[in-house]
Amino acid sequence: MSPQPLDSVKGFAVTFRQLFKKPITQQYPEYKRPVYPRFRGRHRLHRHENGLEKCVGCSLCAAACPADCIRVVAEENTPDNRVSPGERYARIYEINMSRCIFCGYCELACPFDAITLGNEYEISEYSRDDLIYTKDMLLAEPIKKVPVADRDLYDTPIPYYQDHS
């Protein structure tokens, strides 16, 4: 079948129709598209309500990490210096964000829900050293907030452990 003269014009009709459609471009730094709640972004370390850290320094996240980007050094809790409810706490907790592949295995591995992957994706830095996140950075609230889509609809119902921990 040889090309007909009108066939080439059909393509122009498609592009012309776009004039009357709303653009799909998003003006990124001004507008931030809400991410879905399951989106895996920057890590967070969590505290209990009484201020103690959930992390007990078991290094299970470091063992689960396929990229070997987590470093945990644990130390014993003493009565004067109680950091976590368990016997031990993480004296050093570092994540090398330039190695991390955001697979979320640390989140799956942690038996105490101490580490989770948040929704923040704006984590670029000017220097590689800044990409090594220390424990204080991971415990702090992230500065840049990202809107998240409806949690009830786009995530599974809240499981038992989140209500009861």
Next chain:
Amino acid sequence: MAIAPERPKIYEGTRIPAPIPSVLEVREDLRSSDDVLTVNFGPNHPSTHGVLRLVVDLHGEDVVGLAAVVGYLHTGFEKSMEQKSWWKAITYAPRIDYLSFQANELVFVLAVEKLLAIEVPSRATWMRMLLSELNRIHSHLVWLGTAALELGAISMFWYCFRERDRILDLFELVAGFRMHTRYFQVGGLAEDVPAGFWDECAKFVEVMPKAVDEYEALVDRNEIWLERTQGIGLLSADDAIALGQSGPVLRGSGIDWDLRRAEPYLAYDQVDFRVPVYDEGDVYARYRVRMEEMRESVKIVEQAMRRMPGGPWIADDRKVVLPPREELHTSMESLIHHFKIVTEGFRVPEGEVYVTVESPRGELGCYVVSDGGPKPWRVKFRAPSFVALEATATCMRDALVADMIAIVGSLDTVMGEVDR
């Protein structure tokens, strides 16, 4: 210029066809005439789809010699996977072919499951099929957008990436990551499908056929597109078989072979779809095959959505699958299993398997050897891109240098998968 003029026909006598050289040699009389110019095409040329280097011998505008040089994107994934436990190796698999990530993940997970002889719940099987088909559309969209862009159709690129983003949004919704999802775990899926997925997926299924109509209106009968693709990069059926081609390249050469139908895996034997085959064996035929595959994939997604079974999404095997999170706080046994799987990894019985799936690029195989330990002893991927690249020289017969772009594009090679 004939590449292999004296070659016995396939299907007669021996079942193994005579090999076809994957390098195009310059004819002696041309070589001595001093008119041949050798040019490096790539490895940093945008239309090589990555870092492919082609050493091209040009006589005027004719391509008279060609050799593909690969290895610029060698990442050692297979070897890295052998250093990690089976569970961790799942995260490596999708990164091999970054456009059909879900197919790579699927084939590795299927191989491990075959070694373990583990029963996968039907919800997981159907969901895997749905996501694999979404991934096929995604891969074909990227191919169509970039291949058309290289031939001058820039609006195709925007339109294809518009729909591609919708697919990546769906992956983000269900798996938490737009690419490299690690959503397929040994035994099933990592998490259940969220409630909001079905509505979003239904919207996409509604939009996608109309979008394919738009693409076809733009290029299907467009005179420039036809001139650039019809009769270019001819690959006969015999040559395609002798070169071990698979996927759209093989079906564009008139061979009716699709692993989804020939050796059904997942639930492909329960859904209704057609395998498009075109006889021409040129760039246009490969383009047509991929366009129709997109339509068929939408149909499969629609059927999978409609017939998605309920029930568990991961097998209940405590030796292999991570125990449910809520049990970690109540059951000591579960906690021990959890620690065991995370730190040491589960053990896979001794043996070797070869599992194939139909990836967007063709037959993607995974050969896994286990010595009974917590790590794979050997992982080998049969990459369809690498095999497709071997056909470059055969397709380049009597080609002009401008056709080279169309031909390399039509083979749809992903260099990450070629070099692994």
